[in-house]
Amino acid sequence: GVGAGGWGRCGGANGACAEVVSEEWGVGDRVVVAQGYDCAWLAREIRGRVPRTTIITFWHIPWRNPESFGICPWRDELIAGLLGSTILGFHTRFHCQNFVETVDRYLEARIERESSTISYGGDLTRVEPYPISIQWPPEWADDQMPVALCRAKVLRVENLPGDVPL
DSSP states (O other), X not given: OOOTTHHHHHHHHHHHHHHHHHHHHOSSOOEEXXXXXXXXXXXXXXXXXXXXXXXXXEOOSOOOOHHHHTTOTTHHHHHHHHTTOSEEEESSHHHHHHHHHHHHHHSOOEEETTTXXXXXXXXXXXXXXXXXXXXXXXXXXXXXXXXXXXXXXXXXXXXXXXXXXX
């Protein structure tokens, strides 16, 4: 886990990464994709150095309600860092709503719920769900024949002996 000094090191690493991006790319229209909690400040760091960059951040961890997040000692820095993103994605609409409610509670920002955008520090961030999991079992699984019947059918159609493992 991240100890007492860990977040400071993550912030420093994010700054160093943003510096490399700005040195390599200079000014111009670029796209950066950041994923993971250790990149929480990266969008804000890049935005400060290369303002015209499109920054897409995906937060893999469920975003809890504002009350739960309120105990985090780096709360404001984490939220402000993520709001450096052009697009900020979460797994579910519920996690998006929790993030928006957290911003509403802890930062001075303009929230437009209809367009799923947050304006903070002169930057506009779209907050959207991007589910990446595979539904299991798939919705069509109920319409399938039982495994034993399926095996028997494959053996019959392919004209295979009954002892062929499938």
